[in-house]
Amino acid sequence: MCEDDHGIGRRALFVTGAAAALTLGGVTFASGAHAGAADDQETRTVRGTLPTGSPDFVYLPVEVPAGVAEIKVSYTYERPSVPAGTAGNALDIGIFDEHGTELGGRGFRGWSGGARTEFFIRSDDATPGYVPGPVRPGIWHIVLGPYTVAPQGLAYEVTVTLTYGKPAPAPEPVYPPSRARGRGRAWYRGDCHLHSWYSDGRRTPAEIAALAREAGLDFINSSDHNTHAAHPHWADQAGDDLLVMLGEEVTTRNGHVLALGTEPGTFVDWRYRARDNRFGRFARRIRGAGGLVVPAHPHATCVGCGWKFGFGEADAVEVWNGPYTPDDEVALADWDSMLVASVRGGHDWLPAMGNSDAHRDPDRVGSPQTVVLADDLTREAVQEGIRAGRSYVAESKLVSLAFSASGAKGEHAGIGERLRVAPDTPVTVRLEVTGAPRCTVRLVTDQGTLFTSDPLPVAGSGTVEWRTTASYAAYVRAELRHETAAGPVPGALAAFTNPIFLGAAKTP
Template sequence: MGRRDLLRSSVVGGVAAVLTLSPVDFAGADGSGGGQETRETTGHLPHGVADWVHLPVRVPPGVRQLRVSYSYDRPEVPPGVPGNACDIGIFDQRGTTLGGDGFRGWSGGARSTFGIGGTQATPGYLPGPIGAGTWHVVLGPYSVAPQGLRFHVAITLGFGPPGRPPAPRYPPERAVGRGRSWYRGDGHLHSVHSDGARTLGELAAAARAARLDFVVSTEHNTHTAHPFLGDHAGPDLLVLAGEEITTRNGHCLAYGTAPGTWVDWRYRARDDAFRGVTRRIHRAGGLVVPAHPYCPYLGCAWKFGHQEADAIEVWNGPWGADDEMAVAEWDALLTRDPGPGRRWTPAVGNSDAHREPDVVGLPQTVVLADDLERHALLAGIRAGRCWIAESAEVELSFSATGGRGLHAGIGERLPTRADDEVAVRLEVSGAPGALARLVTDEGQALLTPLPAAQPATVLWRTSSSRAAYVRAEVRRPAGDGGASGLPGAMVAMTNPIFLGGQ
């Protein structure tokens, strides 16, 4: 790839920092007798290249199938310096405009080959007609070594009559519930449709084994699992559609969107695009949930702020230091927004399971909803009527009662006068030997061991003059005996009960 091959580096269709290469042209291909033709291209991307590299492909009429394979070099780099990592996807003749109709699939770095045809496509890609015009293979050089990145792309067109994609089998919006009750779910899961190793059927089986009531499909940057989700839902398991939006400045879950909704990810925090993205998620009936905001990996940490968030994923997979930081930041947000009528941001937890031995349902969010139905569940999460547990073995209830007999539960406000005494009650089962921790806007207010005999009850008294809110945590004892001053791993945690206000 020489200087003449670098056609332009600019903002294209609202997508910032795009480098467009010279096109791969099949204009001379003769598909009248069927068969196939292949074109190959190679190039070198320098360190610091644009986020997105577009390779135009001029597709003639009469194409039945398109296949792409790619590879790139991985030179040695100094310790601590990111090496080469390059994602891939494709947009069809309708263009590459941000959020537009041209998206046909994305596999990130999970696959080196993909194919699209009229009747079927590689998971992560959308089947359908191969329209004539300029398609764009999109390379996403996630990180580039100081030596640069050498790539090779091969495109094969198969000629013949077009096929018709199968009708989508979207999941129903309701399962058999228990009326107004607590429902357990995992809202962050991956399958072979992105970088997961489980099939959708295996994910559904794992969810049932974990005794979950609902799950959300959240493949990276693609919605191609949605048309198959209905095959794995049932009266006992509500399956919701969604997506994990993996921008260069953090990941976000589109939680419970209408099936068939695709959300673009090609922007950074500085591009001022995220507000429009959240509007798209909300129009599709979903929630905006920043995922693993303190993830230590390149591009994972959340940099967009929380003004647009409906909830925050503060616990992602087995408990770790990044979860501890996420809970601390979320708690600080609660402290800034304690007033009556003010919007606050609830916490959720999900497994982010990709493959064995990742445990589906570790953790899980337990939601108080009017029924096991999509809109009811999302309303419960948005209102903060939810808590997080490491498994279905853990049961918990948390409430506060005022001096005038008023009562509030998780995510609610207990209206009290400043001098009214408030009785806080926490009941826990399934966590013998753990510690109960009550936290207010001032910090830890109580830390007490739970007895081996369960269920166990913890009682505590306060007032709104001393606590703007109170929330509960159930923790294991610190592995170092408390020498570090850090609490042990989380077993369960609640959203807050706010105190005060009439």
């Protein structure tokens, strides 16, 4: 074993095409001296310290000679005590192969963030989160991501082990189909934000699929952090009763975005901040691969979670994420403000979603879930329903809504649609609810909450009607709220709908 110190004085600063990054001195091996010696190994260990203010990504070049069957990497770092309110050390890790580290390039081979202390890659297998395939000769790069750095600095140690020998045959990936057996045009329930053990989740795809079926879901979306490595591992879990879409949670330092329903094997880079002006390029990458761009938990309070890229590239927004909390309430209010701006400015509106973001027990898959009116249970049909806003969000399979608006001459519109009536034509808004005992209905418009019902009966079913005009309400959407003991503060959501628009569309 050889050891080397990579002190900060040996760094070289370069620009990847986005944020500045740090490249350390390279790690070298025997340049093929062991090639052909089956199971022979070489190991190198490097150490260094990163100061506060380090770039987002630190690259450790590794010269990989010919004849390598497996590369294995492990790392540790110090976690000193810090004063209350001060961020401690957190260090993520991943790797790029001989194709390089170019932003959006071909070199990505895996990322585990802070979820693992070691990983391996070989032609036939890899640690979850990493992409199997040949370990070809050339300069590979281990990427360290100093998520937060303590005032004392971040002291790390990285160990690289190469195993020589003949690589095993690489299996051909198999992906889940893009359709399941649907019910024609119908309401389909889904959860599009789920994490498996291919990132920082603790559940296998099989366990997630079983929980999805138990939750009454018709479709799910694979969304592991910053990797597409899970995509080939979902084929066995799909079935006539469950559509499995493939994607990624693109986890940047300025917010997270769901790539929802991309083509199998699509990787979307995450190494940029809002100030780098690169997000539009990767939003187009998502859509070019057949996916939707959905900012996730935009007002979450975790480091790097708050959304700072704006919503100009979004196809929908995740307003409700997991158990209902104050940041979801803020996201709901912010989304409603965007609706108001859209109707007053005469521009496109942004539909809302809700997903579980489930990682491990006791996280509940399908709580909440997005219920979509789609022409069939296919990837394209579900995406089209989400993009059009023909959906509502419910806390579980027990809650069902039917929401509509009708005019005096038989005009009718449902969720995400427009009721085209004259400004002063009477409009009847109707909400039918099941599965929501003691919940209160609120009808919200561009003028605010204009109707609040009495609590529904213990049986949980009821119908609410409200009359208005297009001149009084440019849109109306429904909320179903639990009881609360906080005075005027509304209770947690049990469900909410996307809006129904009233009257003729305003042109900009």
